[in-house]
Amino acid sequence: MIRGFYAAAAGMVAQLTRQEVVANNLANVNTPGFKRDVTPLIAGRELPTAGDFHGTLSVASRTGSHRWFIGTVGTGSLVDQSIPDLSQGPLRQTGNELDLALHGDAHFIVQGYAGETLYTRVGSFSRDGEGRLVSPEGFLLVGQEGPIVLPPGEVRVDEDGAVLLDGQVVDQIKLTAFAPDTPYRKVGFNVFVPEDPDEAPLEQVSVLVKQGYLEGSNVDPAESMTEMMSIMRAYEANQRILQMQDQALERAVNDLGRV
Amino acid sequence: MLSVFRASASGMSTNQTQLDVISNNLANINTPGFKASRVQFSELLYHRITPPGEYGTLPTMSPLTLSASTWVGAGVRSESTQQVFTNGSLQRTDNPLDVAIQGDGFFIVELDEDLVGYSRDGSFTVDAEGVLRTKSGYRVLPEVVVPAGVTDIQIDEAGIVYAEIGDPATTIQIGELQLARFTNPNGLLPVGDNLLLATVASGQAEVGYPASEGFGQTLGGNLEMSNVDIADQMTTMIMAQRAYSLSARSLQTLDEMLGMANNLRR
Numbered sequence: 001m002i003r004g005f006y007a008a009a010a011g012m013v014a015q016l017t018r019q020e021v022v023a024n025n026l027a028n029v030n031t032p033g034f035k036r037d038v039t040p041l042i043a044g045r046e047l048p049t050a051g052d053f054h055g056t057l058s059v060a061s062r063t064g065s066h067r068w069f070i071g072t073v074g075t076g077s078l079v080d081q082s083i084p085d086l087s088q089g090p091l092r093q094t095g096n097e098l099d100l101a102l103h104g105d106a107h108f109i110v111q112g113y114a115g116e117t118l119y120t121r122v123g124s125f126s127r128d129g130e131g132r133l134v135s136p137e138g139f140l141l142v143g144q145e146g147p148i149v150l151p152p153g154e155v156r157v158d159e160d161g162a163v164l165l166d167g168q169v170v171d172q173i174k175l176t177a178f179a180p181d182t183p184y185r186k187v188g189f190n191v192f193v194p195e196d197p198d199e200a201p202l203e204q205v206s207v208l209v210k211q212g213y214l215e216g217s218n219v220d221p222a223e224s225m226t227e228m229m230s231i232m233r234a235y236e237a238n239q240r241i242l243q244m245q246d247q248a249l250e251r252a253v254n255d256l257g258r259v
Numbered sequence: 260m261l262s263v264f265r266a267s268a269s270g271m272s273t274n275q276t277q278l279d280v281i282s283n284n285l286a287n288i289n290t291p292g293f294k295a296s297r298v299q300f301s302e303l304l305y306h307r308i309t310p311p312g313e314y315g316t317l318p319t320m321s322p323l324t325l326s327a328s329t330w331v332g333a334g335v336r337s338e339s340t341q342q343v344f345t346n347g348s349l350q351r352t353d354n355p356l357d358v359a360i361q362g363d364g365f366f367i368v369e370l371d372e373d374l375v376g377y378s379r380d381g382s383f384t385v386d387a388e389g390v391l392r393t394k395s396g397y398r399v400l401p402e403v404v405v406p407a408g409v410t411d412i413q414i415d416e417a418g419i420v421y422a423e424i425g426d427p428a429t430t431i432q433i434g435e436l437q438l439a440r441f442t443n444p445n446g447l448l449p450v451g452d453n454l455l456l457a458t459v460a461s462g463q464a465e466v467g468y469p470a471s472e473g474f475g476q477t478l479g480g481n482l483e484m485s486n487v488d489i490a491d492q493m494t495t496m497i498m499a500q501r502a503y504s505l506s507a508r509s510l511q512t513l514d515e516m517l518g519m520a521n522n523l524r525r
Contacts, residue, residue, distance in 0.1 A: 016516060017308065017329065020263050023509040024332035027270025029502045030277070031300040031335050045323040079309070081327035096343060124299060126341060127443040129462035136299035136338040152363070152442055152465075152473055185330055188304035195327075221505055228512050239519045246524065 003047065003073055004245045010044055010076025011238035017079045019231045025219050033121035033190055034217035035084040036224075044075030084186055089121075089218040091210060097155050098125045098133070101215040104207030106175045107192065110139035111147060118191040119176070119184075119201070124214055127152075137189045143171035157211040173209065176201035262333075263513055266303075269334030270506030273300060276337045277499040284487045292379030292453050293485035294342045295492070301338035305330040344444045347379075347486040349478065355412040356383045356391070359483035362475020364438030367400040367466065368393055368454065375400070377439055377464070380453035382482055391420075391434070395452045403434030414479030418469035438474050439464040 018039045028034040051070040091101045100123030102108070107119035118139060125133045125141055133141040133148045140147035148163060148171045156164040161173035178184055179202055183195040194201070277298045287293040309329045349359055358381035360366070365377035376397065383391050383399060391403040403420050405412065411423040418436035423429070441447065446460030457464055469477040 012520065016263065016513075017331070019509075019513055019516060020266065020331050021329075023263070023270075023506070023513060024266040024334055026502075026505045026509045027266045027273070027334040028300070028302055028332070029270075029505055030274065030498055031302060034300075034302060037330075037332070039329065042323075042325070078323075078325065079329050080325055082329045082331065083327075095345065124341075126445050127462075129443055129446060129458075129460050131442045131462070136341070137301055152440060183327060185328070186302065186305050186332065188302050188332065190302050221501070224505070225508070228509060232512050232516060235516045236519060239523060242523060 003075065005242065007044065007074060007076035008238045008242035008245060010078060012235055012242070014041055014077045014079050015231050015235040015238065019228065019235075021082055022224055022228050022231065026221070026224055029217055029219045029221060029224075031190065031217055032124055032214045033089065034219065035086055035089075035121070035186070036217065036219045037082045037186075038085055039082050040080045041077045042080040043077055046072035046074050049073045084184075084192070085218060087218050089215045091213045092216055093212060094124075094214050095212050096124070097211070098127070099123060099212055099214050100125065100157060100173075101210045101213035102175070102207050103210060103215075104205070106177045106205040106207035107201075109142040109174045109176060110135055110191065111142055112139055112191075117142075118187075118193060119178075120191045121215060122190040123209075135190070137191075139189075139191070142174050144174060145171065148173070157209055159208045159210065161209045175205050175207055175209070177205045177207075178202070263517075264510060266332060266334035267506045267510035267513065269303060269336060271503055271510070273298075273335045273337050274499045274503040274506065278496065278503075280340055281492050281496045281499065284485075284492055285489075288485050288487045288489070290380075290453065290485055291382050291482045292347065293487065294344055294347075294379065295485065295487045296340045296342050297495075298340050299338040300335050303333035303336055305332045307331075341445045342447075342449075343486065345486045347483045350482050350484050351480060352482050353480055354382075355414070355480055356385065357381055357480060357482045358383065358414050358436070359478045359481040360438065360469070360475045361478055361483070363440045363473065364467075364469065364475045365440070365444075365455065366393075367437060367439050367464075369398040369400050370454070374456075375464075376450070376454040376456055377447065378453050378455065379483060381477075393452075395454075397454075399436070401435065401437055403436070405433060409433075412479075414477055416470045416476040416478065418477045436469065436477060437466050438469050438477075439466050440474060441465070 021037050021039050025036040048069055049071055051068055102121060107121055110118050110120050112118050125135060127150060128134045131149050131151050150165055153166045161175055162169055163171045184192050187193055280296050280298050284295045307328045307330050346361060365379055368376045368378055370376045382394055385405045386392055389405040391399045409422045409424050413421045419432055420434040421430050422433045442462035446458050447455035448458050449455055467474045
């Protein structure tokens with residue numbers, strides 16, 4: 001019966017973790033370029049279960065006692081991992097010169113505070129005091145020749161990522177994609193990093209850069225709300241079974257043992 | 260335990276900030292030279308709650324391998340509020356001292372002995388000595404003095420201030436307005452009264468004449484009104500309201516779930 005406790009408790013913990021992830025998805029429903037996380041579950045490991053009968057029904061078993069293997073019992077469920085869903089978010093027109101949205105499977109490359117390479121989908125850039133293109137968090141947008149610097153002037157960005165200042169091509173935005181099975185994760189600040197730092201992302205990408213647009217999050221509120229309802233009911237069901245386990249055990253302890 | 264509420268709470272407070280910014284934008288819809296702001300949303304740091312690898316090492320147990328770590332985000336925050344520097348609409352006022360800028364650049368205003376401010380608000384007046392000042396009483400630089408007996412004033416697109424004086428009327432040049440432009444106007448610090456200060460983030464002011472290379476034109480007898488786009492603000496407001504209620508709902512759900520855990524054993 002104690003195993004029943006663990007299975008139900010594991011179920012509750014797993015659903016609570018899933019709810020935390022859904023809460024984060026919903027908190028970021030208006031964050032440009034945000035990719036929602038999904039949390040697949042896996043079953044806990046199966047434990048061998050022995051039947052326990054005294055008397056004439058005993059059969060020789062592995063352990064040599066009056067117990068024999070009757071099957072396995074699972075130990076609940078766990079969240080296997082959190083995976084970002086990289087599907088395209090909707091494009092919203094803002095009309096700002098330095099707002100860029102990506103339509104397709106690719107990322108901008110930005111440089112972090114210590115020069116490290118980060119990947120992002122967020123395209124709302126502005127110039128800093130020295131004319132470099134920076135994201136709202138202060139990361140530098142990287143072009144073919146390093147961080148892109150734009151003196152004051154009219155900026156146009158082509159759909160293939162070419163950057164023109166007052167009509168002259170000054171740089172090319174570097175765009176990359178991850179190979180289909182590359183593990184990568186979100187760190188926060190709207191950026192991704194590959195799990196393996198030596199993993200080189202692909203250079204050839206088919207993507208359109210749209211100037212004057214921002215990509216919204218790919219969180220679907222209806223889907224998230226439904227997921228949230230199902231999580232809560234699963235949590236509730238686990239709570240009920242845990243309570244029943246508790247009641248059964250209470251009977252065994254208090255009623256059966258009553259002298 | 261309170262960490263599970265963090266994401267939802269951050270969603271609510273960040274969207275509240277968005278609503279506050281929208282309110283301010285709408286309140287200033289008729290303020291000359293006002294530039295609408297928008298909130299930049301940014302994800303908060305993720306933390307790992309399960310390390311990858313195998314669980315269960317007893318020989319009778321089949322090992323359980325989790326595919327990868329589970330990272331949970333802490334929600335969202337407003338990274339910054341960015342002013343949007345598109346041109347506002349032009350309003351003809353027929354007040355000869357009203358000037359609008361169409362294009363890049365800011366008027367230069369003397370705030371104090373060695374403190375210079377910048378503004379897009381060109382609704383100027385003259386004081387008792389004829390010095391051109393802003394509505395709040397700050398001197399416009401370079402100084403323009405309107406002599407007594409002036410019957411009309413014209414400001415052309417290069418910022419040159421002409422005055423008609425005397426009888427028969429002759430036209431003389433009494434001053435020339437200059438504009439300042441910045442690498443990053445978003446980095447300018449608003450200090451009220453439609454005034455902005457230069458900062459490290461905005462870069463140094465580059466001063467030049469209107470209608471010259473890279474600078475906008477000045478238009479006398481007109482005022483540049485705000486660039487607040489009502490449709491855009493309303494859409495953003497609806498999105499912020501919906502996002503707020505989604506986060507509130509998720510907070511409620513988490514609360515109910517933890518309530519169930521508390522009631523496991525009465």
